Amino acid sequence: MNVQTLLTFYLINSQAPFKDRNINEEIANSLIYVIEKYYEPRDSAFIICLSYERENTRDFYQDLSEILFRSYDNIKTQIVVKETQGLELKPIPTVKGKLTNFIFHMLVVDSVKSFLNIDLASKVKNYDTNEFYHIFLHNKDRFLDNDIRNILEYCWSNYMINVNVVIQTAAGDIIVYTYFPFNESHCNEVIPVEINRFQNGVMVNPDLFPEKLQNMHKCPVRVTPFHTPPFFSLNDRRNGTTDDEAINGFEGLLLRELSLLMNFTIEIILPPKKDERGHIFNNFSTGAIDMLEQTNQKENQQQAN
Template identity: 30%
Template sequence: MKKFNLILISLLLVNLGVCEKNTEKSYKIPKVKFGNPLSKAMATIIKTFYSIESTQLTIVRAADNHENEILQSGIINEILYDVKGLILIRLQSYDSREHSFRRYFNVLVVDSYESFRKILNGGGKDAFDFTGYYTIILTSVVENYREEVYKILKDCYRSYIINANVITFDPSNIEKAFVFTYFPYTTKHCNHVKPVVNGVFENETLAMYSKLFSNKVSNFHRCNITVGTIEYPPFMILKYQGNGSYYYDGFEGIITRVLGQRLNFSLILKTSVDRWGVVNGENSTGLSRLLLKGEVNFTIGSFAATFSHNGSFTNTISYYGTPLTLLVPPGRAYTHMEKLFLPMKYIIWSCISTIFILSAVVVSISKFIRPHRRAFIFGRKNYFPYINTINVFLGGVVPITPMRNFARFLLMLWILSSLVIRSSYQGSLFNFLKDHRNASIADTFPKMIKEGFKIYGSEAIRKYFSSNDVYLSVFRNISVRELEDYKMKSTTPGFKGAVVASAFNIAYLNEKYHSHNIRFRRSKEQIVLLYICIYLRKYSYLTKPFDKELWRYVESGLINRWLSVFYNKQYLKDTPDKSIPQALTFDQLSGIFMAYVILLVFSFMVFLLEVLSRKSRVLRALCNFLN
């Protein structure tokens, strides 16, 4: 009770001081007493809105002179008395730079437009969150009060403060207060600030004509919104319609169209030859520069949420994630003979070669043993055991079967082994020829570094390699105009480099060039996972309506539906499924023809050896031994 008496006495002294000095105004304000319409209206707003939506409220004041400071103190004290601890209220000086968070729920007490600017500029750029809620109390009473209200609300709109109300006296009746606000998009005007009376405080009652902080950007009434984007299939596909208009197609083109239909706005297109560009303050380029300068309202087209953009822009929720990876060349093509030997590992070929060598040794040794013992191993009348061994291995028949059980057992064992090896080889060879495989594909970062590869990408991609000096040293910045050319170069075996691209884009390219028999290969390792979003200006009032709509599209499955129109995961596989069988080409079977030619040459040399053996006893003895 003692504290209350002290507060009451101090308020009375303050009010007396105000009355003595206030003699030069056109509209004289009487003693400030409990019941001031400004404080009463503000107290009602705190009770009905701020205390419900938040646990803390910041009150900041600024005045042009000491007299108005005293007046504001009285109004603030009365507000504190009326709310009676419903909410934690923080009193802050306009020039205070000590803030651990941006102020979201705010009451600004000012006496003019200039003092309003003092508050916005005094605390630094991180003092306020302009997407929050602002109630401005204009304590002075002047004839052109509407002009003051207009300038304050116009500055609010320039700063993207869409949730703003101004409370001021009615000059003709100081027991009455008006609540002004503005609606930038209506059926009568677009992108324009026109203060309107949204509420009146009179007879101890605050009557609002609409919600205190109504949703002003849920319907743009076909007003123009400028979008910054680029032609970048399959994310954004621009189709010129004539008369300066475009049809937005592609995955994000559909999102852009639907946003315009749902929020009822028209689109104006702006693009840039530097595409996405880089964010670097005044030296920013591309679409990033257009957004930073305020020439576009938002940008869309394969923009990924990154920390480097957080200080300059605001982004929506991420509605899709795609790996950022590398397009790698197919590697050296296999030679004709390599294609014949690759279906089986070297250890299998070693075993087969060992068997044939041992067979040749056994046959050679058998030349020096008696015929009946040789017949026990090879069978009778088997004059060409080694040739028969090769014949059975290749699927031929034995003209004379052995009579002995041991010889028959050896023959059956060899037939069974040959059948398994031959069938496995044929199946593996067919799959190998069908898959169009290449040798030595550098599809990992260590392999690329070892092969001396360069990594090509736009300037905006460089930041993803900055954490590793080795990878950063091989990164080469190329212009966005060269990017598509380098992607096509990555399909040639002799290209010593890799091109940065998203998995979404790679699948689209494979589907696009599938009929041309051109395939784009990606690395096994990914650089980073890109979270695709829409970028807007800092504190943009478009953020909330866009987020609300995008959440609906994600939760309803529409994003996946639109994505499936342009994205087929089958085209990311190394060997995509083919529904139509394709005939083997001569190039695929050239190895067997080369082997046939080699064997013909070998046969011709043997023929020459037999012809020359008629004139040489040594050659004749060699031929007889081999026979």
């Protein structure tokens, strides 16, 4: 990968009206750092999406995509320049000639609208992979706080957890934000947190994508069990017995061990007793399956709103 060519091009062609040349050099260096230090050692390919809303960033994005195609020789790269319409992310061949879906993504956007236009959720929802997203948000300071929160809320609502949003202030500081949905003060909530800064050519914290699920800080995980011994059974929960203590069977014991490992609290929600597990017939569901379907419908409605 010829990173110097990319850097030189960035300095010459950057069109951002509110950032000077020295600041633009730091932006380019920060993106190159992530590609070289994190993406290349872990995969043979990644995708970069450049999406814009403002006209004054269009030319830079288009030229950047061209130089990226010419510059990379160590890692396969799909580059997409996005204006208003939907885009299609297609698998590309790996070194061995097989098709692969992208694990590592780099996005360059100039607003929440340009980020949403990429429509990441619909492109990755059918892949059972743990993707990583490094998003550079190119906007003026007064919009940044709200934009960062909106982008991270979208990601969490679509189960995209390995996400960084990188911004550069008018003063030139390059700051990396993410979110931790579970901590000692909240559960299932998105609060942007500064986790890194790019200074003197490196990220201050070498851990670019911190772990977020190893410790869920006693936050609840809802379980809808049905009585199927010896796999899963539920003891009497009266007399102060907690949900954690009530479950039994070897699958139940496995769930209890998992709750200890990840530090979450088991919250049992019983399905209707007449049809515990449930059935699916002609798009109609019952029991625990119906409860899962209804939860998914509620989440989809919340995302649509």
